[in-house]
Amino acid sequence: MATCSALRGSFETNDEDAEQIRALTRYPDGSVKLRNPNIELMDQDILYHLALGSESHDLVEMFGDVKFVCMGGTPKRMEDFAHYIMQEIGYKIPTGTKLMDISQYSYRYCLYKVGPVLSVSHGMGPSSISILLHEIIKLMYHAKCKDPIFFRIGTCGGIGIEGGTVVISDNALDGMQDNNYAVATLGKLVKRPARLDKKLVRELQALAHSDDPYDTVTGTTMCTSDFYEGQGRLDGAFCEYTEADKMAFLKNLKEKHNVTNIEMEIIPFAALTHHAGIRAAVVCVALLDRLRGDQVATPKEVMNEWQLRPQILIARYIKKYLQNKGRISFDGHGSIAVKSPRRFKLVQQESQSIE
Ligand SMILES: O=P(O)(O)O[C@H]1O[C@H](CO)[C@@H](O)[C@H]1O
Numbered sequence: 141m142a143t144c145s146a147l148r149g150s151f152e153t154n155d156e157d158a159e160q161i162r163a164l165t166r167y168p169d170g171s172v173k174l175r176n177p178n179i180e181l182m183d184q185d186i187l188y189h190l191a192l193g194s195e196s197h198d199l200v201e202m203f204g205d206v207k208f209v210c211m212g213g214t215p216k217r218m219e220d221f222a223h224y225i226m227q228e229i230g231y232k233i234p235t236g237t238k239l240m241d242i243s244q245y246s247y248r249y250c251l252y253k254v255g256p257v258l259s260v261s262h263g264m265g266p267s268s269i270s271i272l273l274h275e276i277i278k279l280m281y282h283a284k285c286k287d288p289i290f291f292r293i294g295t296c297g298g299i300g301i302e303g304g305t306v307v308i309s310d311n312a313l314d315g316m317q318d319n320n321y322a323v324a325t326l327g328k329l330v331k332r333p334a335r336l337d338k339k340l341v342r343e344l345q346a347l348a349h350s351d352d353p354y355d356t357v358t359g360t361t362m363c364t365s366d367f368y369e370g371q372g373r374l375d376g377a378f379c380e381y382t383e384a385d386k387m388a389f390l391k392n393l394k395e396k397h398n399v400t401n402i403e404m405e406i407i408p409f410a411a412l413t414h415h416a417g418i419r420a421a422v423v424c425v426a427l428l429d430r431l432r433g434d435q436v437a438t439p440k441e442v443m444n445e446w447q448l449r450p451q452i453l454i455a456r457y458i459k460k461y462l463q464n465k466g467r468i469s470f471d472g473h474g475s476i477a478v479k480s481p482r483r484f485k486l487v488q489q490e491s492q493s494i495e
C-alpha cells in the first residue's frame with residue numbers, strides 16, 4: 141500500500157495485479173477468501189442489511205451453489221429478474237410455491253435465489269451499493285461460493301446515444317474523472333482502483349444480437365453521488381450554472397473521456413468487486429440522451445420494456461455459461477465459441493420458495 145500526497149489531501153492507494161489479488165481472495169478450490177482477518181475470529185457474523193447471519197442460517201446449504209450475483213437499483217426490477225431468469229434457465233420450484241424475498245425482514249434490500257443465480261436490489265448511490273457489496277461478498281465467503289460473477293443490471297442517462305440503447309461499461313470514472321473509489325477511512329482518503337473485467341465486457345458484447353431492435357454499445361461510464369447537480373442537470377431544486385456550462389461539461393466528458401453514460405453505482409461496484417477478485421460487469425439501458433434534456437419523460441410502459449434489455453443480455457450470458465459448464469470463450473471473430481457440446485442439466489435445487 142502506497143501513501144501519496146495530493147492537492148485534495150493525503151490518500152492511500154492499493155494497486156495490485158491480478159495474480160496478487162487472486163492469491164489474497166481465493167482458497168485453492170476457488171472459494172471466496174475475505175481480505176479481513178477479523179471475520180474468521182468472530183463467533184458469528186450478522187449480515188444486518190440482508191437479515192442473514194453466519195450462525196442463525198446455514199449459509200453453505202442456502203447459498204453454496206451460487207455462481208451469479210445480479211444486482212440492480214429497485215426491488216421490483218430484481219424480483220422481475222428473478223422470475224425471468226427462472227424461466228430462461230428452466231428452473232422449477234415445487235407446484236403451489238412461489239419465490240421468496242429472503243431478505244424481506246431487513247426492510248432494506250430484496251434478495252431472491254433461483255438455483256445458481258442471486259437477484260438482489262442495491263438502492264441508489266455509492267453508499268447504498270457499497271453496504272450491499274460488503275455483505276454480499278461476505279455472504280459468498282460464508283457460503284463457500286466458488287468464483288462467483290457479479291452483474292449490475294441498471295438504468296442510466298446516455299450522452300449522445302438514443303434512449304433505449306444498452307451500454308456495457310468498459311471503464312468507470314467518478315464525478316472528478318478519477319478512476320478510483322475513494323472512501324474516508326480513519327480520517328484518511330483510501331482509494332481503490334475501479335476496474336472492470338475486460339474479457340467479460342467482450343463476452344457480453346459478443347452476445348448482443350445484430351437483429352436486436354436496439355443498439356448495444358461499449359463505453360466509459362461516469363458515476364456520481366447525486367442525480368441532479370452531480371450529473372449537471374438544470375432541473376434540480378438548485379442550479380448555479382448555465383445550460384452552456386452543462387453542455388460544455390457533457391461534451392467534454394464525451395469527447396475527452398469517451399463517457400457514454402452516467403449512473404450512480406459503478407465506481408464502488410467496480411472497485412469492491414475488483415478488490416475481492418470477483419469478475420464483474422455493468423450493463424445499463426439509457427433512459428434518455430442528456431444532450432437533449434434532463435427530465436426522464438419516457439412513458440412508463442416504454443421504460444419498463446427498455447429495462448428488460450440489460451436483463452436479456454445477462455440472461456443470455458448465464459444461459460450460455462450454464463449450458464457450457466462455464467466454458468465461454470472467444471472464437472477470435474467476435475462471437476462466443478462453444479467449447480463443449482454438453483448441455484447444462486438442471487438439477488432440482490433446494491426450495492427457496494414458500495406458499
Ligand atoms: O436504475 P438503477 O439501477 O437503480 O440505477 C440508476 O437509477 C438511479 C437514479 O435514478 C441511480 O441509482 C442510477 O444508478
Ligand SMILES: O=c1cc[nH]c(=O)[nH]1
Nearest residue numbers: 295296297402403404
Ligand atoms: O439520467 C439518469 C438516468 C438514470 N440514472 C441516472 O443516474 N441518471
